[in-house]
Amino acid sequence: MITKTIEMPEVSRCDASVCAYNSENGCRARAVTIGDGAFPGCDTFLGSGRVSATESAGVGACKVAGCKFNAEFSCKADAIIVATASAPPACQTYAI
Numbered sequence: 001m002i003t004k005t006i007e008m009p010e011v012s013r014c015d016a017s018v019c020a021y022n023s024e025n026g027c028r029a030r031a032v033t034i035g036d037g038a039f040p041g042c043d044t045f046l047g048s049g050r051v052s053a054t055e056s057a058g059v060g061a062c063k064v065a066g067c068k069f070n071a072e073f074s075c076k077a078d079a080i081i082v083a084t085a086s087a088p089p090a091c092q093t094y095a096i
């Protein structure tokens with residue numbers, strides 16, 4: 001395994017408690033992928049299992065080119081919030 005040090009926007013909060021990567025309203029995946037077309041849903045959502053990591057995730061990729069924070073399918077926001085206000089869980093930082 002190699003070690004990579006890269007800057008990514010943090011997933012500062014996620015309320016999707018049923019997701020395997022969620023712990024105490026935080027995302028514990030190493031990185032998430034957001035979006036598919038126009039909808040900024042969390043593509044990394046996993047409905048079964050549970051991880052034991054404690055560090056917050058970063059946004060590794062985002063496929064929502066129409067968001068004002070998107071540049072070449074990467075997120076340039078400082079941080080994002082994911083919530084279940086819509087289903088599936090989606091990026092609430094999305095803006096046009």
Ligand code: SF4
Nearest residue numbers: 014016019022027042
């Ligand atoms: S829904 Fe997405 S952002 Fe939220 S905990 Fe799961 S993988 Fe992380």
Ligand code: SF4
Nearest residue numbers: 040062067070075091
């Ligand atoms: S803020 Fe915009 S670019 Fe960043 S993850 Fe959310 S939808 Fe994608």
